[in-house]
Amino acid sequence: MGGITTEEALCLVLQHTPVIQEKEQIQIANISGRVLAEDVKTVFDNPPFHRSPIDGYACRAADLTDASKEQPVCLTVLREIDAGDYSEEEVLSGQAVRIMTGAAIPPGCDCCVRQEDTDYGEEIVQIYKAERQWSNYCFKGEDFKAGQVLLKAGRELGFVEAGVLAGMGVSKVSVYRRPRIAVLTTGNEVAQPGEPLAPGKIYDINQKLLAARLLELGAELTEVRSVPDEPEQMAEALKKAAKEADLLVTTGAVSVGKKDIMHESLALIGAERVFWGIQVKPGMPTLFSDYAGIPVMSLSGNPFSALVITELLLRPMLAKMMRKSSLELVRVKGTLADAFGKPSPGRRFVRAYWENGVFHLPEGLNSNGVLASMVGCNCLLDVPAGSGALKPGDPAEAILL
Numbered sequence: 001m002g003g004i005t006t007e008e009a010l011c012l013v014l015q016h017t018p019v020i021q022e023k024e025q026i027q028i029a030n031i032s033g034r035v036l037a038e039d040v041k042t043v044f045d046n047p048p049f050h051r052s053p054i055d056g057y058a059c060r061a062a063d064l065t066d067a068s069k070e071q072p073v074c075l076t077v078l079r080e081i082d083a084g085d086y087s088e089e090e091v092l093s094g095q096a097v098r099i100m101t102g103a104a105i106p107p108g109c110d111c112c113v114r115q116e117d118t119d120y121g122e123e124i125v126q127i128y129k130a131e132r133q134w135s136n137y138c139f140k141g142e143d144f145k146a147g148q149v150l151l152k153a154g155r156e157l158g159f160v161e162a163g164v165l166a167g168m169g170v171s172k173v174s175v176y177r178r179p180r181i182a183v184l185t186t187g188n189e190v191a192q193p194g195e196p197l198a199p200g201k202i203y204d205i206n207q208k209l210l211a212a213r214l215l216e217l218g219a220e221l222t223e224v225r226s227v228p229d230e231p232e233q234m235a236e237a238l239k240k241a242a243k244e245a246d247l248l249v250t251t252g253a254v255s256v257g258k259k260d261i262m263h264e265s266l267a268l269i270g271a272e273r274v275f276w277g278i279q280v281k282p283g284m285p286t287l288f289s290d291y292a293g294i295p296v297m298s299l300s301g302n303p304f305s306a307l308v309i310t311e312l313l314l315r316p317m318l319a320k321m322m323r324k325s326s327l328e329l330v331r332v333k334g335t336l337a338d339a340f341g342k343p344s345p346g347r348r349f350v351r352a353y354w355e356n357g358v359f360h361l362p363e364g365l366n367s368n369g370v371l372a373s374m375v376g377c378n379c380l381l382d383v384p385a386g387s388g389a390l391k392p393g394d395p396a397e398a399i400l401l
């Protein structure tokens, strides 16, 4: 098997991968999967006031030292404070306020009593329980203090951060823009889903397969389309796509056939070949070029080959472009539940389902042109070069999808 190793390929690919620098402001409800571009600092204490975590009465703990069901302590109820109300009137010894969960505790009080530990009195309340100072008392600033950097630039954002930002009163944040990718598939044999299928034609799987995965990984798609197997047309399509995109992805026409037009198309636009051929199955004829600073990843046309190299190379590229370490490949170990009959003279990736340390192989064919048996698979077994047929119980490793 010719070509460089996958590690060498990844290294070269990353050398030609730009990190996106441009920033944009987005609403915090849309931040999931984005990367924060600037530190976000708090400008007030939260909660902004001492507050009650219960429905009951706020008063002074020193008044309650002897309180019990048998010998209740009676306090005069000054007022009711509901959540959202605010009172600055000091509560003195012998006094209490009726207070609701989330309401601001007035000055003078240093504890709250649950209403279940009282007689629910409206003007005079009988308290049945002693409370320690600061019990049932949430302090101003216990969530965060003014001047704290709660979220640092570079953090990957999700629902927790959306909630934290909302609590800070922030409605928009600055994030790095998404990488823009164009996907161009080749092949005079491909028809688009929804169209009738003429003899000799197949549906274009790669467009949708790649578009769905790249969107899932966090990219923006500038265009996704099929280009006829004509070098001039593909050259034009690449030139046009490069005006909008940070990365170009093509599928098909990279092998050695007469219609393998990617080589000529890339030569026509003056793209520099970085490598052609990786010692891996599937995806062996993968071609990678640099077109005036824009990386061009040309995947082989077989859908499973395109899928494997998307995970092995495109995903780490996106991790770098977006500064998202969560996209880096995760490896798992386990044992095989099923046999895999083919020997692997070179490194091979095989579709599988991993659960509780066990790898299950799907029923259908594990062939590069077969995609249906991928349904339900969640990993790619990484079978080292020089392996023979694999049998149940053999140890194995995989990358998670």
Ligand SMILES: Nc1nc2c(c(=O)[nH]1)N[C@H]1C(S)=C(S)[C@@H](COP(=O)(O)OP(=O)(O)OC[C@H]3O[C@@H](n4cnc5c(N)ncnc54)[C@H](O)[C@@H]3O)O[C@H]1N2
Binding pocket: 185, 186, 187, 189, 190, 202, 203, 204, 205, 206, 207, 251, 252, 253, 254, 255, 256, 257, 260, 282, 283, 284, 285, 299, 300, 301, 302, 303, 305, 368, 369
């Ligand atoms: N004489 C040789 N023939 C082949 C070699 C070789 O070394 N010598 N390598 C084989 C290997 S390995 C692969 S992989 C393929 C790679 O071919 P290409 O990348 O040039 O891709 P195509 O020939 O265009 O297509 C391969 C296969 O995939 C189907 N295809 C293409 N595009 C799509 C699409 N968008 N959706 C669904 N299916 C697609 C296409 O019809 C072919 O069946 O070359 C081997 N040949």
Ligand code: MOO
Binding pocket: 280, 281, 282, 283, 284, 285, 300, 302, 305, 368
């Ligand atoms: O390398 Mo090809 O991608 O075996 O199918």
